[in-house]
Amino acid sequence: MEIRFRLVLPGEPTGTIDLSRLEAFAKTFRAATLRSAQAALSIPTYRHSLGEEARPEYRLVDLTDGSTTLVLSGTDDRPLTREAVVRHLNAVDHHNRTGVWPPYVYPGELQAWGSVYTSLMRRVATAEAEVTVDGVTNRITQHAVEALSKEPLRPMYREVILIGQLHLIDSAEDHRRFQIATTDADLTFDLVEPIETIDPFRWKRVRAHALWEVGTRRGRLLEGLQVSEKPMSIQVIRELEAPDWVVAMLQRIDAFTQLESGWNGPGSRRVTASRIEAAQELMRRLYERYPDAIPEGAIPSFVPTSAGGIEFDWEVGDRFLNVELVEGGYELAAVDGENPLYEGRATQQQVFAWIEWLLTGEAPPSMAA
């Protein structure tokens, strides 16, 4: 099996490739082929390996003159080695013809291949690649790379019981997380709880009731951790798909990209792509964290701000939250009936504490304005 990546890289000498680009390509290609192999074998992406199956391996066998063409070869003739490359090419072809991704590909798989092409083409608008596998050629343009890199909007989740070791807690303010590993899997959880509730479990075997986002290694705790003596394992309880209102809100946020400067009068700013991504990520987290607690008809509503930001209002009963994503954190106002409870800066942990208050009506977090 031979795979040829013929690259059109404007401004680059043909027949050669700089080592940093080659290094990034090798790393992302190995990650993407593993993701596709996992998808082909229906192995969850939180696992490290392919179970009994050996990971597909490839060698660089030629770098041609005339144009820059990387020629790779699979090290074996297994169908999986071919499948791990061809899946995304078929998916791109399907997407080009229909405008939607085929149902068998996962967001993380597509993003992994987006990284492969970004490593080669580096966001140069006119760069492209022709990928030929066994004589069949697919053209990958920057447009296709953007589509690959952009996660499909409807997330899927699996509710799981994970028995594993809590082996890492990172409490850095901008990257609060902890990780639980089994013998063949490693899930990362956002540390939204106070660290004191997680820290006692450090280096212990724990039972985690969690929601795993399919196609990623990210999980969300659905209840508190418990110490466990049971063997390491992962048990899938149910699969669930984000409901229509989540998809509609993600699409609504996505549409903020179309706003130009001055959209809401002189001085109003366009919303940046990074702010849109952050808002969509927050929307996903809200659903992941409270899949069954969000009342029907009382959902958060996201809007752009004239300052180029994004915020949401969320009203449940007499309780009202307004939260704006700002540089380095959040601005938040909480009102109970006619009584303002708080207005000021907040961390993500505090935002989630206020959302607990919003959804449950239990005591609001104590914060000084």
Next chain:
Amino acid sequence: MNIPPIAVAETLIRHVHPKLWPDGQAKPNSGAFRDRELSVDREVLRSIEICCRLRPTHGFMRLTVSDATDSGLTVVADPLPSAEAFEGLLFDDLTPPSLEHNPAHAIIRSVSRAVAIALIKKADVVFRPGECPPPPPQP
């Protein structure tokens, strides 16, 4: 034509961009009522029909001056392009109404997040985005 002082019983119209009013939502988000200087039109000087004609795709909310002042806010007349432009006019203002020429323009000062939430609860919906009636046919 001199701009009259603002009375407590006056009604004010807030123009709301459609993006600040999610589909199916009874009222816009509170962000539509938050600004250091929140622009409104004094209804006594500019009718909702004219507001609709100038911004047919926007939504419109009505509140009273007392809604704002009861929340500790200050409402001040801010005619556009300036108060001087309207001073000493012997006849009615004959300049066609526009966003730039607006004797009805006023501002509510320093509306914070929590106060914007209070205002949005008090304000009434006049027209949601896209619900403005079409202008009457020209004679």
